[in-house]
Amino acid sequence: MIDKTLSLCALIGLAAVLSLSPAMADDAYDKCIDQSDGTNTAWGECGGALMKRADDALNATWKRVYALTDGDTKTALLAEQRLWVKFKEGACQFYASGDFGREGQVLTYPVCQASIIEDRTTALEGYADDFSPR
Numbered sequence: 001m002i003d004k005t006l007s008l009c010a011l012i013g014l015a016a017v018l019s020l021s022p023a024m025a026d027d028a029y030d031k032c033i034d035q036s037d038g039t040n041t042a043w044g045e046c047g048g049a050l051m052k053r054a055d056d057a058l059n060a061t062w063k064r065v066y067a068l069t070d071g072d073t074k075t076a077l078l079a080e081q082r083l084w085v086k087f088k089e090g091a092c093q094f095y096a097s098g099d100f101g102r103e104g105q106v107l108t109y110p111v112c113q114a115s116i117i118e119d120r121t122t123a124l125e126g127y128a129d130d131f132s133p134r
Contacts, residue, residue, distance in 0.1 A: 047110025054117035068131035
């Protein structure tokens with residue numbers, strides 16, 4: 001009975017932590033979490049893979065958009081990206097602080113970071129429309 005109670009408590013705790021997430025993760029992340037052994041290590045690997053997918057998409061979009069620019073626009077876009085990188089590095093750190101527990105660090109933090117990265121990717125895609133020849 002104690003094992004079932006602990007398992008139920010763990011599931012309720014996981015649901016609470018996931019409800020704190022700023023955005024929903026992708027299907028691959030959800031599948032990874034579902035198929036994991038439920039350890040922080042496994043969840044951390046799922047989160048790392050989620051952030052890598054978001055970074056890969058951002059980098060591909062960045063290269064495409066940056067190639068569309070020249071002159072002062074290229075200089076300004078690069079300066080903006082450098083400022084955004086500083087923002088991204090500081091964003092979501094409160095989840096990694098320990099106040100949200102280890103699950104906050106391995107579940108909520110990577111989802112938050114991926115959301116920040118995906119938002120930037122979307123913004124860059126919007127810029128591509130502006131920079132494309134008409």
